[in-house]
Amino acid sequence: MNFFDRLHDRIRTVDSVVSVGLDADRSRIPDHLESHDLPRWAFNRRIIDATHEHAAAFKPNAAFYEDPDGWQALEETVAYAHGKDVPVLLDAKRADIGNTTRQYARILETVDAITVNPYMGRDSLQPFLANEEAGVFILCRTSNPGGSDLQDLELETGEPIYERVAALADLWNERDNVGLVVGATNPDELAEIREQVPDLPFLVPGVGAQGGDAEAAIEHGLSNGVGLVNSSRGIIFAGESSGKEFARASGQSAKRLKERLNQYRR
Numbered sequence: 067m068n069f070f071d072r073l074h075d076r077i078r079t080v081d082s083v084v085s086v087g088l089d090a091d092r093s094r095i096p097d098h099l100e101s102h103d104l105p106r107w108a109f110n111r112r113i114i115d116a117t118h119e120h121a122a123a124f125k126p127n128a129a130f131y132e133d134p135d136g137w138q139a140l141e142e143t144v145a146y147a148h149g150k151d152v153p154v155l156l157d158a159k160r161a162d163i164g165n166t167t168r169q170y171a172r173i174l175e176t177v178d179a180i181t182v183n184p185y186m187g188r189d190s191l192q193p194f195l196a197n198e199e200a201g202v203f204i205l206c207r208t209s210n211p212g213g214s215d216l217q218d219l220e221l222e223t224g225e226p227i228y229e230r231v232a233a234l235a236d237l238w239n240e241r242d243n244v245g246l247v248v249g250a251t252n253p254d255e256l257a258e259i260r261e262q263v264p265d266l267p268f269l270v271p272g273v274g275a276q277g278g279d280a281e282a283a284i285e286h287g288l289s290n291g292v293g294l295v296n297s298s299r300g301i302i303f304a305g306e307s308s309g310k311e312f313a314r315a316s317g318q319s320a321k322r323l324k325e326r327l328n329q330y331r332r
């Protein structure tokens with residue numbers, strides 16, 4: 067089954083488009099988990115237990131796992147999320163020459179979807195795009211302040227680069243497995259891009275800690291009800307100062323975000 071069909075089913079099951087970002091920052095994990103062999107896995111397991119009933123997907127960011135213990139923690143995390151029937155989207159922003167991307171694309175044997183960078187062009191993404199089962203979210207208009215440095219530059223046609231990326235992504239979507247990453251901190255661009263590519267689901271990061279626009283994320287992020295609105299720190303570190311209560315706080319935060327977003331979905 068195609069990733070977006072599976073995501074559609076998951077969204078219906080939990081009545082939620084919340085993506086819970088598992089950015090397990092070692093420096094912020096509660097002290098009492100540090101004695102575990104794999105503190106990030108111990109942390110994620112508790113977060114997953116507390117949030118899965120509100121999660122359409124879990125989105126670990128690879129940056130928080132790129133060391134030997136980290137990869138092990140990530141593997142355990144993915145298997146545990148799958149055990150709860152929640153798809154996992156690895157935010158890795160990958161792409162390279164084809165020979166290298168073929169190696170990157172092996173990760174799709176483990177996770178359900180990935181974020182990729184369009185900067186090197188279609189061939190750099192082909193091994194991901196060729197995978198019919200997996201979701202491929204292409205960075206289009208990112209949520210960070212510097213996203214405008216390149217993505218807003220106008221081509222000679224007058225269109226900004228992010229619009230060209232959206233148009234190319236639409237072309238590359240031959241297997242109905244492509245989505246776009248568009249930040250909630252850019253509501254005007256979200257609206258424009260949605261108008262341009264009505265059929266592509268978006269991953270919308272930037273609500274929560276980055277202060278993005280949750281209403282715009284729902285209004286423009288979903289295509290036929292399918293899409294993801296991500297919050298990472300705002301959920302997993304919601305109870306940072308409350309020691310063993312951290313997981314319960316994360317569950318409450320995920321539920322609050324789900325309910326807030328659902329007001330706009332109705």
Ligand SMILES: O=c1ccn([C@@H]2O[C@H](COP(=O)(O)O)[C@@H](O)[C@H]2O)c(=O)[nH]1
Nearest residue numbers: 127208209249271274275276297298299
């Ligand atoms: O444009 C983008 C693309 C990716 N991200 C990632 O999403 C999460 C956001 O974390 P918060 O704690 O909710 O701010 C993080 O993994 C980013 O690397 C993004 O923010 N913007």
